[in-house]
Amino acid sequence: MCDTGCAGNAGRPNMAPVYPKAGRYPDYARLVDRNRAQVDRRVFVDEGVYQAELQQIFARSWLFLAHESQIPNPGDFIRTSMGEDDVIVVRQRDRTVRAFLNSCPHRGNRVCMVDAGSKARGFICNYHGWSFGIDGGLRGTDGKVYEKDETFEKAQIGLTPVAQVDSYKGLIFGTFDPNAPSLLEFFGPFTFYLDIMLDNDEGGTEFIGGAIKSEIDCNWKFPAENFVGDILHAFWTHQSGAQAILGGGVDLGKRYDELAFQASVYGHGIETNLDKVGNTRTLGYPELVDYVFDLSERARDRLGDLRSRAIGAISSCTIFPNFSFLPGQNTFRVWHPRGPGKIELVVWTLVNKNAPDHIKELYRKGVMMTFSPGGVFEMDDGENWEYSTRVNQGFVTRQQPLHYALGLQSADLDRDLPGHIHKGSLNDANQRLFYTRWAEFMEHDNWTDLQNGETAPPQKTASAAE
Amino acid sequence: MIIEICDSAAIPEGEIRRFEPEGFAPIAVARHEGRLYVFPDRCPHADESLAEGWLEDGRVVCGVHFAEFELDTGKVHNPPVGCPNLSFFRCEDRDGKVFATLTGGPEYV
Numbered sequence: 001m002c003d004t005g006c007a008g009n010a011g012r013p014n015m016a017p018v019y020p021k022a023g024r025y026p027d028y029a030r031l032v033d034r035n036r037a038q039v040d041r042r043v044f045v046d047e048g049v050y051q052a053e054l055q056q057i058f059a060r061s062w063l064f065l066a067h068e069s070q071i072p073n074p075g076d077f078i079r080t081s082m083g084e085d086d087v088i089v090v091r092q093r094d095r096t097v098r099a100f101l102n103s104c105p106h107r108g109n110r111v112c113m114v115d116a117g118s119k120a121r122g123f124i125c126n127y128h129g130w131s132f133g134i135d136g137g138l139r140g141t142d143g144k145v146y147e148k149d150e151t152f153e154k155a156q157i158g159l160t161p162v163a164q165v166d167s168y169k170g171l172i173f174g175t176f177d178p179n180a181p182s183l184l185e186f187f188g189p190f191t192f193y194l195d196i197m198l199d200n201d202e203g204g205t206e207f208i209g210g211a212i213k214s215e216i217d218c219n220w221k222f223p224a225e226n227f228v229g230d231i232l233h234a235f236w237t238h239q240s241g242a243q244a245i246l247g248g249g250v251d252l253g254k255r256y257d258e259l260a261f262q263a264s265v266y267g268h269g270i271e272t273n274l275d276k277v278g279n280t281r282t283l284g285y286p287e288l289v290d291y292v293f294d295l296s297e298r299a300r301d302r303l304g305d306l307r308s309r310a311i312g313a314i315s316s317c318t319i320f321p322n323f324s325f326l327p328g329q330n331t332f333r334v335w336h337p338r339g340p341g342k343i344e345l346v347v348w349t350l351v352n353k354n355a356p357d358h359i360k361e362l363y364r365k366g367v368m369m370t371f372s373p374g375g376v377f378e379m380d381d382g383e384n385w386e387y388s389t390r391v392n393q394g395f396v397t398r399q400q401p402l403h404y405a406l407g408l409q410s411a412d413l414d415r416d417l418p419g420h421i422h423k424g425s426l427n428d429a430n431q432r433l434f435y436t437r438w439a440e441f442m443e444h445d446n447w448t449d450l451q452n453g454e455t456a457p458p459q460k461t462a463s464a465a466e
Numbered sequence: 467m468i469i470e471i472c473d474s475a476a477i478p479e480g481e482i483r484r485f486e487p488e489g490f491a492p493i494a495v496a497r498h499e500g501r502l503y504v505f506p507d508r509c510p511h512a513d514e515s516l517a518e519g520w521l522e523d524g525r526v527v528c529g530v531h532f533a534e535f536e537l538d539t540g541k542v543h544n545p546p547v548g549c550p551n552l553s554f555f556r557c558e559d560r561d562g563k564v565f566a567t568l569t570g571g572p573e574y575v
């Protein structure tokens with residue numbers, strides 16, 4: 001600090017934001033064995049792998065931050081995480097949204113302690129009173145002290161901005177990587193499937209009823225892979241819950257073989273049936289089923305036949321790496337990593353803005369009863385993920401192979417849909433592609449390679465190979 | 467001694483402007499509901515600029531730790547610990563000019 005002598009000529013601080021560079025971790029990438037359809041269990045427990053995930057995946061990917069409806073007015077903010085980094089997401093006076101690291105550039109203290117708020121004037125650090133505007137800039141400190149210090153350059157100090165923030169049909173995402181491709185390029189043609197939930201009605205969507213937080217002692221990838229394509233577990237894990245709510249077991253519908261499929265682009269994946277209301281039925285309210293039948297009819301013009309049948313169907317989706325939702329049940333969630341063996345789960349309910357109030361209310365209650373910490377289905381899942389993680393503390397256990405090989409020959413090359421399509425939703429295909437994407441992030445230090453690997457949408461791979 | 471600060475038109479309704487009259491510490495001039503207010507551009511809490519704050523519901527709000535001062539009385543609201551009230555200079559809006567009495571310091575009104 002005092003290289004140039006502390007007698008008054010010490011070097012001035014450089015307070016410019018630092019966006020970490022990605023590295024290359026080929027050894028970790030090899031933990032996903034594409035040829036054998038196996039995933040090495042160390043990806044779930046190893047601290048070195050976990051730190052590499054924070055660097056390679058969470059410091060580069062576009063991560064879900066908030067729904068536009070949560071912060072409608074200037075100064076409205078919510079606090080969330082990107083990986084383990086605490087961030088504040090704030091609506092600006094010009095109505096754009098910006099996000100900042102929630103850490104004071106003085107001694108690092110958190111500047112925002114609450115989860116959310118409206119019309120904030122700014123954020124004052126509790127430690128020495130440095131004050132930041134909603135634009136992240138340092139507004140002032142203690143003039144009695146700092147004004148007398150002629151070397152103090154207030155203008156170059158502020159909260160570190162999240163490098164890029166953008167939104168897609170109501171959902172706001174951010175990335176710490178200034179060189180990341182646009183949000184739309186990160187999604188690729190996967191937006192086709194996102195629109196099933198985000199654009200099935202005029203007027204767009206909103207989150208209702210606040211957020212529910214809980215902790216699960218599992219690795220973040222278990223829930224992410226579960227939502228990317230694991231309807232298989234429902235027949236065993238959720239059978240009794242379904243029995244309780246529906247009076248019958250999980251049923252994929254008569255035309256399952258012909259209609260159900262998995263789709264994957266850049267590791268984002270959806271598995272879906274086209275039964276219209278299979279998921280919605282599990283919320284237990286006949287009015288919601290009627291609403292979705294009706295919506296599905298009306299949405300035909302916007303979405304076409306196939307997607308309009310998926311609005312309430314038995315289906316699930318993960319946006320790589322850790323943002324998931326269930327069409328039909330309308331639960332949206334982020335699996336925030338908290339070390340290799342823990343997640344913080346935050347859950348919201350999404351509805352169409354134009355839905356009648358009593359329908360919104362039924363969704364809110366229905367999601368509480370099924371997919372909240374006390375919900376019938378969430379309870380079922382958490383325990384499985386905890387033991388799938390915890391057993392690998394066993395030295396011998398974690399050397400053992402895991403089987404990700406269901407549906408190896410199920411690629412559907414005929415269906416004219418975006419992404420990698422596999423037949424049937426009872427399939428490990430999307431999970432294999434999720435881990436392939438994970439390996440791509442471990443392997444590559446640049447976006448050109450990242451966007452042109454095996455998980456890239458097929459026609460793009462073809463043209464790149466020409 | 468009364469001195470001329472600026473053109474009256476330089477202070478739009480609802481705004482605060484900073485001035486640095488020669489021989490005096492910087493001052494802030496604000497207009498609320500037509501009326502002018504002149505006070506030191508130095509927050510009584512920790513000396514930060516009040517002109518960089520804003521007017522809200524008849525109060526000057528300091529943009530740094532959000533102390534609020536009533537324009538009529540200087541009474542502080544939402545004070546950080548130890549923050550006194552704000553004092554004002556006598557001022558006049560005459561012939562399209564703003565005049566203020568800066569000598570002797572501001573007075574608590």
Ligand code: FES
Nearest residue numbers: 104106107125128
């Ligand atoms: S750590 Fe924030 S003001 Fe010192």
Ligand code: FES
Nearest residue numbers: 509511512528531
């Ligand atoms: S400097 Fe104005 S409130 Fe602290």
Ligand SMILES: [Fe+2]
Nearest residue numbers: 233238377381
């Ligand atoms: Fe489940």
